Amino acid sequence: MASATPLPAEADGPAAPGARPAGAPVIEAIGLTKRYGRRTAVEDLTFEVRPGEVFGLLGPNGAGKTTTVLMLLGLTEPTAGRARVVGVDPTRDPLEVKRRVGYLPDSVGFYDGLSGRANLAYTARLNRIPAREAAGRIDGLLARVGLADVADERVETYSRGMRQRLGIADALVKDPAVLILDEPTVSLDPEGVAEILALIARIAVERGIAILLSSHLLDQVQAVCGRVGIFYAGRLIAAGTVVELAARGGAADDVVELAVAGGADPTGWLRSAPSVGDVSSDPAAPGRLLVRVAAGGGASLAADLVAAGFAPVHLRVREDRLDAIYRRLVHAAAADLPAGRPADAPGDPLPSHRGEGSR
């Protein structure tokens, strides 16, 4: 079988922001495969997630992300391979896994006629959490996700973003060792997306639990995940930190957003600067420039600008590189795959991630 080759666990290089925490992996998939009849949904999937790590499963819709999640939870049985979640095989002992894994399903639903608090209380009872302990925990979680004010209102009055936050609280009721979030930001408005992502990032820091997040939206995965696995047509075609993937994908350039004070126009100077590749105006923000520099060249650009007499008021390295890496890897994978495979990707594997949230 064609094997996905995740990067070696101990990749060389500087400690990236998402450097891998130590500790035994809490999620382990080894050659995980799921076939529905003749269709292969997930093929020979191997990866692991360690405590305290936020791992992003990135891939277009239908790539097998949800199937993977269901196999990890023991909600569907793998055709081949095995998984180990919190040290337990979910196929053999799904109850133990479900006791210790919080799960936010793709487009989560609640009992609309019950209040948010009652919905969480039901989950707590199903997890055999004593009523008094559960009440305190639920109050804390509702406050944590910003729903304390509406806790006793029926869920049917909640907005999508509120439901999603309630879903995260619901997944945390059992005080899990692992949190699995399936498309947590899908069909939210941009503000809702930002709230959810901030919440996920905070949970990861506060609780130090492993979080597996699946998404088809790049910028979101990039925003919160230490490591990313790129999924395409049921196979993991690459995995690693964004930096590792960049090195592997050979992306050489950074794009820097730049604005200077006093209405000065540094375009001319930039074009003549040796370290600068390309200059254009930012279509999203008037008066701002997009400057292409060699990877890691943002800092020296700032110094050079100041030396040249410009006063940068805005300078930010755009982390767009994953996008490019993703496209390159997916195209390569699509070319590798034998004919007859799903042909839904090569054109535009990902929807443009800018403004996607407003859908």
Add this chain to the structure above:
Amino acid sequence: MSAAPGSRIRPRRALRPSPEPPPARPRSAAPARAEERPPSHGWRVVAAKETADHLGSVRLYVLAVVLTIAGVAAIYSMSQVIRGAAADATGYRSLFLALFTGGADPVPAFVTLVGFLAPLLGIAFGFDAVNGERADRTLPRLLAQPIYRDDVVNGKFVAGLLAVATVLVAVVAFVAGIGLIRIGIPPTVEDVVRLVLWVALTVVYVGFWLAFATFCSVAFRRAASSALVAIALWIGLTLFGVLLATLVANLLSPPGSTSADQLANLRLRETLERLSPDTLYLQATRAILDPRVTGFGIDAALASQSQGALPSTVLSLPQSVLVVWPQVVALVALTVVSFGLAYVTFLRQEVRA
């Protein structure tokens, strides 16, 4: 398809020798809690929640009101008859039970009304049991909690049965009270026991329909399809059951000119009719509530004729129970079969639609 991993039926893979010994289960997190866990609790939590939902639901009140109105009408008109001709009512051993079993034209007897509406009760509390959770997208969240998959079906079935039993007991008690006030004759202990047994029998009968409706809710993704299929079976059995049994009996054992042929035809027809829960329930109802009923169908008629039994023969309560025992067992069996169908279908289903 294979049994879903969430079921108590262990997956096949578990039977094979493991390539490596399973590691010690990380119980350290909550050893005390693990100790006090009974084997299953999930169905009770599900049942408690579902029962609360049912008891606050519109459908429960609608059905209770419909049953009450029909019941009051039946009891009231029958009590009128009894008051008018109490002296003539010697055919009845118990006037109290006659309130329920007798029909005063044009209003049908109370038991006939309940027999007709009982399937509706079962269908109402079952047709959206599982596909409702799917439609609300709560099913994946529910199944991601540490409960067995069967806990969901079991809990919902128990909750439905509890809701139905609540409605039935309330309605029967209410109309019995009205009837008592109207006729002013207190029931004997045996009358009350017979009535209680009949309510229990009705709950079992509703249980069949509840189980079948639950099966439909598993098999059909849309609540509307599920309800339609369940109602189709209900109408089909009650309206065309006898017709169908007659047709099949005539095909397999044509009613010839000899009396032996005709008898064979009749017996086959009656046997076929007893495949229907509807027939079973009606026969059992008659025998439980009317001590004069000593058997059913042609054989009972022939037996009483040959023995020259008097039409006024009455059975004691244990004798009546003995008479309906086969019907009750068959009804329970049908309920178990349709519940098993729902159960197995659900266990084998993928979580994702």
